[in-house]
Amino acid sequence: MAYADELLELAQDIANLHPRQPHQSSLRRAVSTAYYALFHLLISEAIANWGRPELRGALARIFDHGPMKQAADKKVSELNSYFKEKPPEGSERTVAYHLYNVADVFAQAQYHRNDADYNMARQWELMEVLLHIDSIADAFRSWNIIREEPSAQAYLVSMLPSKERRQNERPSPDKRPTLKDNSAP
């Protein structure tokens, strides 16, 4: 079994360690482990393209949480614009749907993983944790459907850190109200 799949299975096992009275420690570890499952899935898919297997481990270490989150946010934003145009049914839309699912789940999972690991004020409940894990398992399924598609492969490359991506790439809002704006409430 691949490491990412093992992590996903482990997340489910940890979440269900104490089903009658779940421990916060196991719920937190489950959320964190599920995120790492998707993190390692995407990295392993990216480095599998490298022709020299002995160098794939070194290549994997280049990937980092921040640039991967930026790539996910950017892809979600791009695909939101695409879906807003109501594209016709077909393979392009299907691929876009699954890629959106992967990128969106990654962005959400990274936020919740940080909360699970560092925000001690947050209380976790079993069902919400199982839902997080379910969404990551669903992202795995989406990835397996589109992994050979050019847009999916391009997404993997977009996760690499680059000087350009370190700069803020978020689109600015079209009509952000200001205090001087007459239309502001």
Next chain:
Amino acid sequence: MLPAPIVRVIPSLGTDWNGESAVFFQIVLADGTPRGQLLNLTKQISQAIVQQVQPLEEWGVLPYFNFRTQSEQARIEEPTWA
């Protein structure tokens, strides 16, 4: 009125772990919603909110979602007597 099984939508503004402006949607679902339906339901709800509110495109905030059942939310809102 919210469509069943959505009981409450609690939005709050803040920043995420990267310091980006964010909106956090805590969505409370009715107890007894079949487990097998929950994942699709949560995807539909979050996509509907993103498409209608457009948090990033219109307001410049990244949206984050969390879903709990009514009884889970009630437990979390209970006062703790340490």
